[in-house]
Amino acid sequence: MTGDAVTSEPGSAAQRLAGRVAVVTGASSGVGRAIALRLVAEGAAVTAVGRDKTRLDALPAAAARATPAAVAGQLSPAQVDLTDDEARSALVAGLLAGPRLDILVHSAGGYASGPHAEAAIEDLDALYAANVRAPYALTQELLPALCAGGGDVVVVNSSQGVRAGANAGQFAATQHAMRAITDSLRQEVNADGIRVCGIHLGRTATPRQEAIFAKEGRPYAPELLVQPQDVAEVVAGVLSLPPGAEVTEIHLRPAKKSY
Numbered sequence: 496m497t498g499d500a501v502t503s504e505p506g507s508a509a510q511r512l513a514g515r516v517a518v519v520t521g522a523s524s525g526v527g528r529a530i531a532l533r534l535v536a537e538g539a540a541v542t543a544v545g546r547d548k549t550r551l552d553a554l555p556a557a558a559a560r561a562t563p564a565a566v567a568g569q570l571s572p573a574q575v576d577l578t579d580d581e582a583r584s585a586l587v588a589g590l591l592a593g594p595r596l597d598i599l600v601h602s603a604g605g606y607a608s609g610p611h612a613e614a615a616i617e618d619l620d621a622l623y624a625a626n627v628r629a630p631y632a633l634t635q636e637l638l639p640a641l642c643a644g645g646g647d648v649v650v651v652n653s654s655q656g657v658r659a660g661a662n663a664g665q666f667a668a669t670q671h672a673m674r675a676i677t678d679s680l681r682q683e684v685n686a687d688g689i690r691v692c693g694i695h696l697g698r699t700a701t702p703r704q705e706a707i708f709a710k711e712g713r714p715y716a717p718e719l720l721v722q723p724q725d726v727a728e729v730v731a732g733v734l735s736l737p738p739g740a741e742v743t744e745i746h747l748r749p750a751k752k753s754y
């Protein structure tokens with residue numbers, strides 16, 4: 496995997512999140528992986544949640560390669576299927592047993608596409624479970640810890656959560672749902688010192704997007720897409736703002752249109 500190196504020099508922009516405790520879902524791949532590595536580079540202690548054990552086990556070494564040990568926080572991989580209530584509860588119990596929780600980043604989720612006339616209903620159920628129910632439940636379960644000291648919830652969403660394209664009805668429905676949940680949550684928890692930010696991504700160079708290009712039968716040109724490290728940079732900036740300022744929604748898309 497290339498492109499993990501964090502550009503900030505020790506003592507400059509790095510360590511803006513020193514002492515903060517974070518959970519990042521979807522950390523075994525793509526956007527979530529880049530965010531987890533970036534938060535560690537900024538000095539946070541990160542629980543990195545995913546399902547693929549091999550990729551999760553490789554994360555601490557990737558974090559160590561990306562950032563000098565003297566300035567980095569910590570990364571603890573957690574192999575959890577977030578749609579499994581029992582497994583998610585065990586994760587939550589461990590997190591709530593810790594001294595504090597400051598940051599929850601949702602980047603886990605699934606994807607499926609197809610025309611309404613043919614798309615499998617089972618795909619709709621699976622997308623709902625992974626993209627809506629799981630992050631909703633995880634947020635609910637971690638809110639007491641976030642409320643205790645104030646904190647941040649970041650929801651990685653999609654441009655499909657703003658305007659749905661053809662063949663994307665099932666996935667787009669989950670992203671619209673998460674936009675609604677994100678907006679509603681913000682109004683509920685701002686008074687407790689919790690900020691809530693939704694980030695709507697256009698096409699981003701991740702394994703998921705590579706598979707989408709393959710399915711579309713088009714050559715994959717990742718350099719024309721948003722880079723996961725750029726998303727991570729944005730998230731680090733959002734989280735580093737003074738507590739009195741809240742970024743509510745961001746739309747990040749490739750500057751050059753390749754499709």
Ligand SMILES: NC(=O)c1ccc[n+]([C@@H]2O[C@H](COP(=O)([O-])OP(=O)(O)OC[C@H]3O[C@@H](n4cnc5c(N)ncnc54)[C@H](OP(=O)(O)O)[C@@H]3O)[C@@H](O)[C@H]2O)c1
Pocket residue numbers: 520521522523524525526527544545546547548550575576577578601602603604605625629651652653654695696697698699700701702703704
């Ligand atoms: N890439 C894009 O172009 C793009 C565009 C718009 C929005 N987004 C959003 O960005 C986020 C990340 O996308 P990505 O491109 O980075 O996707 P990705 O490379 O496919 O990664 C998805 C991540 O979610 C995890 N995950 C999926 N289901 C899970 C479950 N049930 N329990 C725990 N973890 C689960 C995966 O874990 P394992 O791999 O370990 O199974 C993986 O870490 C998504 O919310 C997506 O909607 C991406």
